[in-house]
Amino acid sequence: MSLRLLLCDDHSLFRQGLKTLIELKSDMIIVGEAKNGLEAIEKCRILKPDFVLLDIEMPKLNGIETVKIIKNEFPDIKIIILTISEKDLNLYQALKYGADGYLLKNLEIEELVKLIYDVEAGQTVISPQIAGKVLKELSDVLTPEEKPSKxxxxxxxxxxxxxxxxxxxxxxxxxxxxxxxxxxxxxxxxxxxxxxxxxxxxxxxxxxxxxxxxxxxxxx
Structure with missing residues (x-):
């Protein structure tokens, strides 16, 4: 059965381009689009997608809070956050609230499709450029008492x-x-x-x- 995706980004050109490429390069189906965090939550309630591709910088409700609400209501929906920044300290908080992936927007469509299937198989995916830099920054700025426990x-x-x-x-x-x-x-x-x-x-x-x-x- 084809995976059903919801695309959430406040830039319509990005959503349209991503929709075209995903449907061209895979058998996934884009069941809906949202232009802000609140709309993403409402679309999840109506459409019950398998996956949400979510921009971290969303109007009305940011990506982190959107992840938190969606995962609390629909823990089985997989969420991959997309970002343009390699220096994004939101990574840890996103994973804490249940995000299944945290990826840079500049990756090739073939790689994105592969990573979506990896998440469907139970993996958590993070762009290496983000993971290395963010973990180092966290290590540098946090005291031992502040570093996250399991x-x-x-x-x-x-x-x-x-x-x-x-x-x-x-x-x-x-x-x-x-x-x-x-x-x-x-x-x-x-x-x-x-x-x-x-x-x-x-x-x-x-x-x-x-x-x-x-x-x-x-x-x-």
Whole structure:
């Protein structure tokens, strides 16, 4: 089945050019376009795309906040952020909120198509030019106490699920508590285990206590 994409950029010429090239070079379908962050969220609610290609600099609601809202409502939608800047310190925050990719706009269309399929296969893709520079800048400006922990790499929803798991309740109870499906809870758990390099539910609980994310009084 062809992947269904939503293009979000405030420059209509860029959207039109990207739409033409993607449909020419792949079997993907562009199901809609948005010119700002708020419109992108609304189009996701209506069209339920598989993928969103999202400009980082969007009017009305920037790319980072747009990612956060879309991922909270639709965790299965894949989002790749596109940027023109190699010195973009938004990378870490974008990944924290659940972005699946962070790419420069100047890449070749064949490479973009390949990277979209890589994300569909479960990978996170980042332009090497961005990753190297941003990680170095973060390392230079942050003190050891400020550098992100593994827990901070989780999305807001994943952190919420981890905290509920640590209280000992079941996946079904978690799903009912935060109004998502049990399958979505399981997906969040897989992501948590992968990001924290843990192997089981019991290790998640142990991690939550050892890191001070939850204390024993919360489980009484």
């Amino acid at each position: 827990y901070q790499t989780l999305t807001d929803r994943e952190q919420e699920v981890l905290q509920l798991v640590a209280t000992g309740i079941s996946n079904k109870q978690i799903a009912e508590r935060i109004n998502i499906s049990e399958n979505t809870v399981k997906k969040h758990l897989r992501n948590i285990l992968h990001k924290l390099q843990l192997k089981s539910r019991s290790e998640i609980i142990s991690y939550a206590y050892s890191e001070g994310i939850i204390d024993e009084n919360q489980n009484q």
